[in-house]
Amino acid sequence: MVDKTKDAQTSLFNEGGITQVAKAMQVLEDLISKVANVTLLNLVEQILQNTGIIQNVLTGKDKGFELDMVSHFFDFIKEETRRHPSLNLTALVDMLKLMRREDIRLPLPITTGNESGVNLLTTHGSKGLEFKHVFLAGTNAHYWEKKRSTASAGYSLPDTVINSLEHTDDKEELRRLFYVAITRAKQFLNISYSQYKGDGKEAEPSQFIIELLEGKEAAIEKMELDPIVKTNYKLLRLQSAPMPEISQMEEDFIQPKLEKFSMNVTALNNYLKCPLHFYYNSLIRVPSGKSEATTFGSAIHDALNKFFKKMQDSAQSEFPDIQTLVQDFNYYMHRHREAFTAQEFKDKMELGETVLIKYYERYINEWNKVVTTEYRITNVVVNDIPLKGAIDKVEFNGKQVVVVDYKTGNIENAREKLKGPNDKNPNGGDYWRQAVFYKILLNHHPKNWEVVSAEFDFVEPNKKKEFEKIAVNITDADITTVTQQVKQVWEKIQQKDFYTGCGKEDCHWCNFVKTNELAVALHEMKSEEEAAEG
Known part of the structure; x- marks a missing residue:
């Protein structure tokens, strides 16, 4: 088809049409040829760059939001390939089809404001962050526990998506998520839940609230909003939204x-290599996966770092044996198996073990x-x-x-x-x-x-x-x-x-x-x- 589109190119189509079709077909042909020869993560990265997706994002009006969406989608695939290194393109497409059919959405944490303001975050989006004051709102059972069950549907969801609370694993997953939420506070934690649902029925607190208070002397303080605040809130909901004006998106x-x-x-x-290199990689950070060479280097670094730390932790400050060094290297490699094709993984495993053994023998008495x-x-x-x-x-x-x-x-x-x-x-x-x-x-x-x-x-x-x-x-x-x-x-x-x-x-x-x-x-x-x- 690519050859035919090129042959059909005449002066009538000089400004596009067939030319663009030929270009698109060439891109698809190149990507198809790489499916069996590159990692899934690398393939997705090339799809984002070579098909014009990143181009459209960076030239659009909502580039900030859209880049966040693409980045979180890429991070989802990165996490899935880390959990399942053998995940291939067919399995990924089937997974995405299933998620679309069941209306399962990926979380998209969006942070607005600045360091001196109030940060509104989802629990997922708060991972790794800490604040002096944390207000955890909406800790009702109908928010935390009443998730749709997929146990009888005959399939399993991706590990990175929480499904139901019908299974013990799911309960533990939500319990861990609740733990993440409450441990974001450095000094002050305020947890709240509503007494009534939107339909006027009484609401129950989350089971995690009950577990949190179990065996401890803690009082639940009942808060009543001032009637004027309630009235103003109702009036605000009836008003039309103010017309916003924003500066240029850039x-x-x-x-x-x-x-x-x-x-x-x-x-x-x-930056010194190329300002665009800095812009894309260091500043806006377009989605990209680690190359096999970079991941191999990280495995060597990680193994040597653990090697010296274990020496420092030992009673006599003795270095571990060579097998410990190799095992730590192997552990990191298997943890990041998704960065390699099958042949690359085999080659790098052999290379890593060989060089580390010789490196150990060369320097063990000099370090x-x-x-x-x-x-x-x-x-x-x-x-x-x-x-x-x-x-x-x-x-x-x-x-x-x-x-x-x-x-x-x-x-x-x-x-x-x-x-x-x-x-x-x-x-x-x-x-x-x-x-x-x-x-x-x-x-x-x-x-x-x-x-x-x-x-x-x-x-x-x-x-x-x-x-x-x-x-x-x-x-x-x-x-x-x-x-x-x-x-x-x-x-x-x-x-x-x-x-x-x-x-x-x-x-x-x-x-x-x-x-x-x-x-x-x-x-x-x-x-x-x-x-x-x-």
């Missing part, structure tokens, strides 16, 4: 994200035991710019420290990234900048540690089958350079100077913009000197 969409943004080395590197791992730094301010970061490992020698970052992959591909500014790359490599950025963070850290050097520890051996640790000695000039880069990039971000891409042929996001016809203008590329000057 400002409302971007400004809250900028207000919460803190500079980190990933965002800095993304510094005075360390802290996965060290997160926040609330650092340099030149009025908030900075944050996470360091894989910090090794101590008194007040002197060595910052260590684990790397996986081909070390030959990393050597250019370790170099400072040069003729080929005036901004310096990403790894060099990462090392300097971490030193800047620790230089302004209240613990007053002295960073001797930053070390990149390559967990995979080089061509000679040797492991390498490459130290980056950081000079005052390096600190000045990266501090200036941070300042310049921060100013550009605050000025919203992230809508024009780099124009490089291999830039994913520039090509995404061109392919999906999102560009409103095309500018001549700057020379390397002009780009370095900003």
Whole structure:
């Protein structure tokens, strides 16, 4: 069909029609060819980007709301593939058909307001958040317990969707959800329920309220609204809604994200690569899944982090055996099986076990035991710019420290990234900048540690089958350079100077913009000197 649409192209159809059909068919053909060769999550990501869905979202009037919807849908698939790594496209489509037929909707938490205001959240949407005051309203049985049963329907719902309370598992799921709600409060928790339903019938409190009060001396305070408040509420419902006026969507969409943004080395590197890269990945965060290489690297990081923590937790500060290290790696890999195709998973499992055993044997008698791992730094301010970061490992020698970052992959591909500014790359490599950025963070850290050097520890051996640790000695000039880069990039971000891409042929996001016809203008590329000057 693709060939026929191309053959049918004549001057009569130069402006669209058949051309657009051919383009659509080509996209579908490409996606179909990838079904058996990529993970389900990667396939969905490509569908969102290549079919124009993201394009329509980002050019629409309600881009903020629609991007939230797409992101939550993508997160749902991400969670399902995590729970069921063998989930394929057919099973996913069947699941979505079932959910549509049964009118089962995914929760879409929407937060409005700001940090100094009142946050209205669903219980699902409040996960991971905490507040000084929490008001949990509507804790009646007809809200919490009376869910529709699907036990007799002959099917099971996705694990990420709560179905009924007819099963013990469902009761426990709702009990856990209620626990999430009440533990959002740091100091003050107010729980309320209504005495009557909307039809005037008496309403019962949730069974979880009864469980909460069981065996404790607690009083339920009956609250009566002032009659004037009730009257005003009834009048308000009879009035027509006021006509709203909003500023341009772009400002409302971007400004809250900028207000919460803190500079980190990933965002800095993304911007210096391409402002569009920063915009899509670091600022608005379009839905994307982890690649198999990234997930493999995370598995290595996680295993080594647990390895050192178990050493610190042991009575004699002894390192665990090699089997423990490999088991932790295997556990992480199986937990994130969805990021790999079957062959990729097999290959990476074999590679990980092999390199970790050799890595262990190489360094077991040399590792510094005075360390802290996965060290997160926040609330650092340099030149009025908030900075944050996470360091894989910090090794101590008194007040002197060595910052260590684990790397996986081909070390030959990393050597250019370790170099400072040069003729080929005036901004310096990403790894060099990462090392300097971490030193800047620790230089302004209240613990007053002295960073001797930053070390990149390559967990995979080089061509000679040797492991390498490459130290980056950081000079005052390096600190000045990266501090200036941070300042310049921060100013550009605050000025919203992230809508024009780099124009490089291999830039994913520039090509995404061109392919999906999102560009409103095309500018001549700057020379390397002009780009370095900003």
